[in-house]
Amino acid sequence: MTTVSAIDREKGTAFLPxxxxxxxxxxxxxxSITREILMVAYMDEEALAKTRETGLAHFHSRSRGKLxxxxxxxxxxLRVQETRVDCDQDALVMLVKPEGPACHTGATSCFYRKLEGEELAPIAG
Structure with missing residues (x-):
C-alpha cells in the first residue's frame, strides 16, 4: 500500500480520495442552479467510480450495505455537473441537476426543516 503524504493530498493535482x-x-x-443543499450521503470506492463513469450520483447505502x-x-x-473536492480529499460536493425531489419524503431537499429552540419548523419555500 502506497502512503500518500498530506502535502500531496492537500497541495497536489492528483485525485487521491x-x-x-x-x-x-x-x-x-x-x-447546480439554485445552490440549495439537496442531500448528504456517503460514497465508497464503487459508488465514486460508478458516479464518475455514468454521470449519475451513486452512493453507498449504509443501511443496506450496498451500492x-x-x-x-x-x-x-441526480445528474452530476461538477465535483468539488475538499482540502484533504475526504469530502465531495457534487453540483447536480436534479430530476425531481432529492429527499425520499418528496421534499425538494432533505433539509426542509430548521431548528427553532427545541423544535423543528418547516422552511418556507
Missing amino acids: RFDAQGLLIAIAVD WLKGETSGHF
Missing part, C-alpha cells in the same frame, strides 16, 4: 475506516467519504449534493443509484426506484436521478 481519503476514505474513512469504513471505506466511506462524505458526498454532498447541491443543486445505491439515486433515483433507481423513484426516477429522481
Whole structure:
C-alpha cells in the first residue's frame, strides 16, 4: 500500500480520495442552479467510480450495505455537473441537476426543516 503524504493530498493535482475506516467519504449534493443543499450521503470506492463513469450520483447505502443509484426506484436521478473536492480529499460536493425531489419524503431537499429552540419548523419555500 502506497502512503500518500498530506502535502500531496492537500497541495497536489492528483485525485487521491481519503476514505474513512469504513471505506466511506462524505458526498454532498447541491443543486447546480439554485445552490440549495439537496442531500448528504456517503460514497465508497464503487459508488465514486460508478458516479464518475455514468454521470449519475451513486452512493453507498449504509443501511443496506450496498451500492445505491439515486433515483433507481423513484426516477429522481441526480445528474452530476461538477465535483468539488475538499482540502484533504475526504469530502465531495457534487453540483447536480436534479430530476425531481432529492429527499425520499418528496421534499425538494432533505433539509426542509430548521431548528427553532427545541423544535423543528418547516422552511418556507
